[in-house]
Amino acid sequence: MKKIKVGLFVLFLLLLIFIPKLLNKPVESRKLQPIVVPELIKVEIYGEVNLPGVYYVESGxxxxxLINYALGPKLEADLSTINLKEPILDSIRIEIKKKDEPVTQKVNINTASLEELVMLPSIGEATAKRIIEYRQKNGAFLTISDLKQVSGIGDQTFEKLKNLITV
Known part of the structure; x- marks a missing residue:
């Protein structure tokens, strides 16, 4: 019994000595990482996709x-006219057409590739590149007349294009 009392007394002394030291030990602080919130853009996809609708997606x-978010293309979808690796612009509508659907005469200046833009009258490769750069920098064209804000496209060029383009 005496040994137990001595053992408890020694344990008590050790606790009195070491507990304050343990409590005063500095806690290692973790560096907080900032939360990065991605910029979201709003786009609509319709036509030959399994889940058409409006989507909020990350910029870029x-x-x-986007087609995968819409649960993929339907079997009849014609993806040959779309540059699948091109980043989407904010506030645009994307139509996925059927393979046998006739191609419309109008070129969408918000989604057209370089190759499609150079097919338009008075649009060479340099101007087509400026149109694409303008889209990437300023976002989608809201009206076809906004195309005149691109360097090299004045009133005369716009008059040649206005019946051939859309947004």
């Missing part, structure tokens, strides 16, 4: 990813 999302 490609057409391919």
């Amino acid at each position: 999302t490609t057409y391919e990813k």
